[in-house]
Amino acid sequence: MNHVSHTGSYYAASANDKVQRSKLTEDITADICVVGSGFTGLSSALHLAEKGFKVVVVEGSRIGFGASGRNGGQLVNSYSRDMDFIERNYGKHVSTEMGQMAFEGSRIIKRLINDYDIKCDLRPGGVFAACNSKQLDEMAEKQKLWAKHGYHETELLSASDIQNHVGTERYVGGLLDKAGGHIHPLNLALGEAAAFEKLGGIIYEDSIVVDIVHGKKAVIKTDSGSVTADFVVVAGNAYLEGLLPKQQKQSMPCGTQIITTEVLPEAMQKQLLPTDVCVEDCNYLLDYFRLSGDGRLIYGGGTTYGAREPSKIESIIIPKMLKTFPQLKDVKIDYAWTGNFLLTLMRLPQFGRINDNVYYAQGYSGHGVTSTHLAGKVIADAITGQAERFDVFAGLPQYPFPGGRLFKTPYTAMGAWYYQMRDKLGI
Template structure:
């Protein structure tokens, strides 16, 4: 039987490591078993291996197969709900503690890239681009909020100054986060996997977990083997399936689409993104884009609810790209793909324990690149017995979507329609 393959993305085509790790075929023991080899799983596994734990990772498909290897590749700080929302709804203490962690994920990424010499085209600078005056005011408020929590590498962009960063007339200004950035996400997670393996860790691909058996020592079963472990970390996120039903009820997979153009010449690259920053706009159903390491424009957006696979990704994304950059009319699209992220009702991450030794983190709601790397460090600390930060996240309420599976998609789509209308009207 052939080994499973990645989606037909630009990232998969340009991956540094295309080697396949063999599936689990026997019964083994470990200190910790991690389910899922995406950012959450590999950040957890690598942090734990650095602390001397014997860690095994089970991946149903390939390393970075899900959102971690398909996303826009942008370092965007904080959470899908920002710190002021958390303070208002869950109290000043919770807001303050989550504010302390809101910018740590990007620092973890840079630390791992530097320490393990990960080749992933990491570049500095990210922009939140405002499409109307309301959004520009919101960016001014975000700047003040983040600065109050110690993040000072921010600069407001006017309608004129944003042209120095984005070659489009679409935006009324924005917020430049100099500590933001962008990278090749699949090569980052593959580099983290190689770092983990260099510390003695073992990854089994094509090893879907069929059952997690609770007990003083958990037993994690696959079709052809098992792992007996003191602790389990469940890190499947939008690709967990029905393995843990109580987790499935709390969140909903959503699809986002990405295209990548043919390589652009240097003049085109300078015209589009003169400072080589990444960009996301401030709409609820947002667009995001950046240049790849070899000079292609990577452009994404087009959220679909319930993880539906669109028939023609290009037809969803190319009109948005041309609205932003009409000068790209006629440019060839070389790659188009879709991937799923996991949305929670409150749009905040869900951390928790099942029993005494099964931990999980999921539901980053579109802010998974940095939040998942933070999650790995927080989960590692909790297993070491330093659970204060984990308990902050675990203390947030985790509501199921109303109406169960039948109604969560239409309810969420209706909410998205409302916010999309607000964005179009600028109110």
């Protein structure tokens, strides 16, 4: 068998399951075929298998190959745009309905970890760190907004309070989300895959989908086989090419970079992150970091538009890390990698149906770990006839980027530059 490799990340090196599943080489049938084995696909497949369906997953590379196995590993509640933005743009009803789902993704993850005994270094607590007083005021407003939608697991942190959680003087305060947290994302994906397989599900790796033939039953064609199914869930996100041409015009792959240090002495770990929470700052182009289960600092940030890979990841991220933790100047970097997430113009996920039996969800715009798990449950419910929540997401307008694919990269990069200047100036 040809072995399709993961990226050279810390997560891949410390994966609990390195066994590659078989390639699809025949024509088979299933109730439901899921395209993609990231979190959206795995959550959909697992929730559907729990309902008793015969589900097959086809993956073009490896389980968790894309953003699901490469991200910062942070359980961040809500969406990339919060409920105040949703209410202003889409009305109170949509905001209320999406607000009822905004904190469900992390609960789904914790339920799956508990029910299937998934070993993925789950740790509680996440901090939104404010770099200036304007951002701290925004965190106070976020706390009120989330409470308005029934969520009361937050604590506003002063400049002295935040140092109980983050060993730096960079931040003027922040917001602690006690029900947030962090995980080893690839091991979470692999654990969900194993749970799905225990329920009778089948996953084919190295099986690139080249076409979906629509009809009363859909035929999902790979490069060496096919699946005929009553329903299809397309969950390729930033690594999906050609299968959803219309939706592809309404989204753009963006890259983020991550480095991982050598294992740090225990005293240093306690100095950096005394309560072992994960942290993301409140800038538009944000930094995010946490400790791994074996005591390394995982630090990410930076964004490249149009899925370009930077030539030297360390040169982008190390200065950011040292600005936060100058005491790490002599620490060795063991891993550095990049990966793509999918950005939408409104920075809200895109859900939809094609011909009533092909479902898709994509474009979580940097808030994917929790939102993908919510998406999987909502899709599974919709396929079994409870479509109200799916339709809330599907009803959001999906806009193409101005100028189409040719111009969306420079336009988005210009927008990022504008927000970067706002971050620097604190306005």
